[in-house]
Amino acid sequence: MSTLAEWITVPxxxxxxxRALLVSVVAGVVCALLSCxxxxxxxxxxxxxxxxxxxPGVVLSYLFGLPFAAGALVFGAGSVALIGVxxxxxxxKEDAAIGIVFxxxxxxxxxxxxxxxxxxxxxxxxxxxxxxxxxxxILQILAMAALILAVVGLKHRDLTLYAFDPVHAHAIGLxxxxxxxxxxxxxxxxxxxxxxxxxxxxxxxxxxxxxxxAYLLTDRFERxxxxxxxxxxxxxxxxxYVSFHADIATGGAVVVAxxxxxxxxxxxxxxxxxxxxLLRRSPAPAG
Amino acid sequence: xxATETTRTPPQPGQEQSPPPPAVEVAGxxxxxxxxxxxxxxxxxxxxxxxxxxxxxxxxxxxxxxxTIMGLTxxxxxxxxxxxxxxAAARRRGLVGYVxxxxxxxxxxxxxxxxxxxxxxxxxxxxxxxPRRADRAAVEQALERTGLSDLAHRQIGAxxxxxxxxxxxxxxxxxxxxxxxxxxxxxxxxxxxxxxISEVLAAMRDDGATLLxxxxxxxxVPDLCDEAVLLQRRLIAQGxxxxxxxxxxxxEAFGIAPHPGGRAA
Ligand SMILES: Nc1ncnc2c1ncn2[C@@H]1O[C@H](COP(=O)(O)OP(=O)(O)OP(=O)(O)O)[C@@H](O)[C@H]1O
Ligand SMILES: [Mg+2]
Numbered sequence: 001m002s003t004l005a006e007w008i009t010v011p012x013x014x015x016x017x018x019r020a021l022l023v024s025v026v027a028g029v030v031c032a033l034l035s036c037x038x039x040x041x042x043x044x045x046x047x048x049x050x051x052x053x054x055x056p057g058v059v060l061s062y063l064f065g066l067p068f069a070a071g072a073l074v075f076g077a078g079s080v081a082l083i084g085v086x087x088x089x090x091x092x093k094e095d096a097a098i099g100i101v102f103x104x105x106x107x108x109x110x111x112x113x114x115x116x117x118x119x120x121x122x123x124x125x126x127x128x129x130x131x132x133x134x135x136x137x138i139l140q141i142l143a144m145a146a147l148i149l150a151v152v153g154l155k156h157r158d159l160t161l162y163a164f165d166p167v168h169a170h171a172i173g174l175x176x177x178x179x180x181x182x183x184x185x186x187x188x189x190x191x192x193x194x195x196x197x198x199x200x201x202x203x204x205x206x207x208x209x210x211x212x213x214a215y216l217l218t219d220r221f222e223r224x225x226x227x228x229x230x231x232x233x234x235x236x237x238x239x240x241y242v243s244f245h246a247d248i249a250t251g252g253a254v255v256v257a258x259x260x261x262x263x264x265x266x267x268x269x270x271x272x273x274x275x276x277x278l279l280r281r282s283p284a285p286a287g
Numbered sequence: 288x289x290a291t292e293t294t295r296t297p298p299q300p301g302q303e304q305s306p307p308p309p310a311v312e313v314a315g316x317x318x319x320x321x322x323x324x325x326x327x328x329x330x331x332x333x334x335x336x337x338x339x340x341x342x343x344x345x346x347x348x349x350x351x352x353x354x355t356i357m358g359l360t361x362x363x364x365x366x367x368x369x370x371x372x373x374x375a376a377a378r379r380r381g382l383v384g385y386v387x388x389x390x391x392x393x394x395x396x397x398x399x400x401x402x403x404x405x406x407x408x409x410x411x412x413x414x415x416x417x418p419r420r421a422d423r424a425a426v427e428q429a430l431e432r433t434g435l436s437d438l439a440h441r442q443i444g445a446x447x448x449x450x451x452x453x454x455x456x457x458x459x460x461x462x463x464x465x466x467x468x469x470x471x472x473x474x475x476x477x478x479x480x481x482x483x484i485s486e487v488l489a490a491m492r493d494d495g496a497t498l499l500x501x502x503x504x505x506x507x508v509p510d511l512c513d514e515a516v517l518l519q520r521r522l523i524a525q526g527x528x529x530x531x532x533x534x535x536x537x538x539e540a541f542g543i544a545p546h547p548g549g550r551a552a
């Protein structure tokens with residue numbers, strides 16, 4: 001099948017495709033890891049919030065010629081902290097606090113965008129620019145991804161304990177608040193890693209879908225992490241290739257590939273899939 | 288406090304001179320939830336190696352006493368000491384186990400029974416909580432003692448209510464907690480399961496652990512417990528079960544006299 005081989009090898013001759021694959025796979029993997037906790041803690045909305053809230057940071061970085069990660073990290077972590085403050089110091093519930101902070105931040109970003117001279121830059125911010133990612137940006141992405149992998153490698157069991165049973169974490173002397181802050185900090189950095197790959201609008205897909213897909217496929221958390229990472233990396237590769245050959249937006253293609261993976265798991269997961277359930281004629285699980 | 292007799296030190300030859308500090312000491316604790324006064328000036332202490340039954344009507348403050356000892360509910364007055372040290376320090380040393388009245392966990396969480404029990408070992412592990420052979424052995428033993436060995440690989444939500452209770456007791460065993468707080472471990476549990484749990488608790492006591500167990504099964508108290516505490520917002524009595532469970536005190540605590548030898552509502 002020389003055509004299939006060509007389908008695979010031809011894009012690799014282009015430097016920009018190699019970089020694009022690298023960035024989308026790295027982003028896919030770190031997002032996938034975080035997405036496992038996001039799905040289980042019910043924080044998916046928070047992923048959406050953080051990704052939108054980084055907009056002003058990214059715009060400011062563009063305007064002042066700073067590394068994009070700098071502004072994005074400040075606004076990502078800042079908005080998470082702000083959500084916590086509003087939630088804790090008023091009677092406003094968490095989902096409302098999230099909605100307020102992220103729309104406010106996004107609004108500030110939209111205001112700032114009117115100062116951006118080029119429409120191309122705007123499109124890159126909103127929808128990603130993985131085909132035009134620079135050396136400096138790749139370095140930032142790899143550094144942040146390495147940090148996330150190191151922290152997750154060291155702390156994933158504590159984070160899982162926190163997500164499952166914070167009272168027990170407290171009982172054995174851990175600080176649930178600190179673990180929560182760690183998880184939110186990781187989420188902020190992860191969102192920034194994925195910005196270049198898929199853009200602000202679609203980041204939330206990357207921090208929700210892989211975890212949800214893996215959750216349908218296993219009852220063991222450690223496996224869930226591995227499955228999510230594998231599925232997400234595969235979606236990144238497939239999406240990037242399809243975008244090259246079909247000449248469509250890369251970020252969108254990656255997210256559609258993620259969604260297809262989820263749909264397959266939803267339908268055909270051996271234990272938790274719809275098809276298997278119909279065959280067994282057992283009722284849908286509660287919750 | 289109107290306690291009859293506080294602690295009969297268990298026979299420990301050679302230790303009569305300087306008894307170790309009690310397993311748990313609650314001194315003058317008052318807890319409010321807004322306008323609700325849940326505990327008022329409660330003082331009690333439980334010696335080491337004992338099972339203490341915590342009794343009282345619904346809303347008498349049993350769960351509040353547990354969460355206050357655990358540092359989950361702040362006391363507006365009074366203080367708690369665990370095994371002679373500050374509660375936070377005791378928790379950090381892995382000395383305290385706690386099984387809440389109803390676990391607020393996501394039962395669909397992708398963890399197996401053995402994984403949950405392993406979480407009891409985290410305090411014994413390095414920073415990345417990678418289990419070693421001793422941890423695996425402790426988990427296996429705890430599962431065996433609670434009769435859950437066959438269910439070790441089930442997802443936690445795929446257990447019955449009584450089996451779930453036992454899984455969380457197993458976690459406390461694996462932890463090697465020296466003070467173990469169990470809030471109504473027998474609620475919704477059938478007789479065989481209750482017998483299994485009681486046996487396990489007695490074995491922990493025999494290993495020197497101290498257990499504070501709230502229960503509505505008054506009839507089972509004399510068999511299970513070395514002492515009992517009767518609570519009704521204030522402490523009504525603490526002492527040997529026979530001394531605490533007098534008709535007059537039960538009337539004071541429950542407002543009605545339960546059938547002699549029967550179960551309270
Ligand atoms: N979170 C809370 N907010 C307000 N009031 C509370 C809260 N928790 C408990 N209370 C009140 O405090 C009192 C003691 O409650 P607690 O749960 O400690 O009782 P209990 O002895 O454990 O009862 P039960 O036997 O029903 O478990 C009750 O009057 C209860 O209504
Ligand atoms: Mg209670």
